Amino acid sequence: MDLRTEIIDNVIEQLDGVDREVIEKVERTLYIQLQKYEVQDRCTEVTVREDRNMEIVKKFLATKRLEGKSDNTLKLYSLELRQLIGAIDKKLSDIGVYDLRMYLSLYKERRKVSNTTLENKRKVLSSFFSWAYGEALIPQNPTVNLKQIKIQKVKRKPFSAVEMMKIKGACKNARDKALIEFMVSSGLRVSEVSSVNISDIDFAGHESTVIGKGNKERIFYISDVCAEVIKEYMQTRTDSNSALFVSNKAPHNRLSKAGIEAAARKIGKRSGVADVHPHRFRRTFATDMVRKGVPIQYVSILLGHADLRTTQIYVSIDQDSVKYNYNRAIA
Numbered sequence: 001m002d003l004r005t006e007i008i009d010n011v012i013e014q015l016d017g018v019d020r021e022v023i024e025k026v027e028r029t030l031y032i033q034l035q036k037y038e039v040q041d042r043c044t045e046v047t048v049r050e051d052r053n054m055e056i057v058k059k060f061l062a063t064k065r066l067e068g069k070s071d072n073t074l075k076l077y078s079l080e081l082r083q084l085i086g087a088i089d090k091k092l093s094d095i096g097v098y099d100l101r102m103y104l105s106l107y108k109e110r111r112k113v114s115n116t117t118l119e120n121k122r123k124v125l126s127s128f129f130s131w132a133y134g135e136a137l138i139p140q141n142p143t144v145n146l147k148q149i150k151i152q153k154v155k156r157k158p159f160s161a162v163e164m165m166k167i168k169g170a171c172k173n174a175r176d177k178a179l180i181e182f183m184v185s186s187g188l189r190v191s192e193v194s195s196v197n198i199s200d201i202d203f204a205g206h207e208s209t210v211i212g213k214g215n216k217e218r219i220f221y222i223s224d225v226c227a228e229v230i231k232e233y234m235q236t237r238t239d240s241n242s243a244l245f246v247s248n249k250a251p252h253n254r255l256s257k258a259g260i261e262a263a264a265r266k267i268g269k270r271s272g273v274a275d276v277h278p279h280r281f282r283r284t285f286a287t288d289m290v291r292k293g294v295p296i297q298y299v300s301i302l303l304g305h306a307d308l309r310t311t312q313i314y315v316s317i318d319q320d321s322v323k324y325n326y327n328r329a330i331a
Helices: 003-014 020-034 044-066 071-087 097-111 115-134 161-169 174-186 190-195 224-236 257-271 278-291 296-303 308-314 319-330
Strands: 207-211 217-221
Touching (some): 003 020, 071 097, 071 115, 161 257, 174 217, 174 224, 174 257, 174 278, 190 278, 257 278, 278 296
């Protein structure tokens, strides 16, 4: 029996009890549509290959989970690797550098993505294949010769003192005022800001702890001004939520990452300052610390960076500061 006829018969069989006219229409439609295609049994080898590939991917994800990678990072890894397996019809052990180059090249051409996006994909592939080779699951690492994709470096600036004044002046309620002060005083990631509870804050010592990337706990600090602004915000609260920051409207749920980002955008729009987002407050915190003489290795600890080079990327030092410190050192 022709496979198309077999498919149609199986579909019709599942429509038992449906009006006969509907069944006949479905049958006619299927015959017309399936005539356009060549239908074949799926090769068992393909199924086995895909199953083996996904088995390796699952082991990789399990390893990264044990290493403390966040759920969002694991979802990104899973998505990227599933896309790869779907695009390259080979066993992972047979994939070479030319396959990966072609894959990335076609992805860029079809999706019109930036080099930044493409480089992020390359990093995931490099991490995965390096791990698989180290675990002896593949005979070679095809990413060894997969060179880093050049990205145009854009200088991301912190907020200036004037911009911070405008942003604080645009806060319409106690929650927003406390949120802005907290972000620029603590230097926390937006997800970390969302996770903080009221009981976490030691108002006497102006410090607290937070679980950051890699499930690592670290201490952070807040300024005297920040502590007072938070206390003022607490006095306006009528809810019983344990979260430090909650939505302004009932039922006053914990302010999520997306909620904090939305609040920052609204404040930025009112202030007339461009590009207001939580990460820029973190960058401002880091830059201000270094400008005020805090050694960069301490700033790195405050930010929760495992690599000092990451901190150096965050910090933006203006030329006047460089010249001032040069003159002070040379005198």
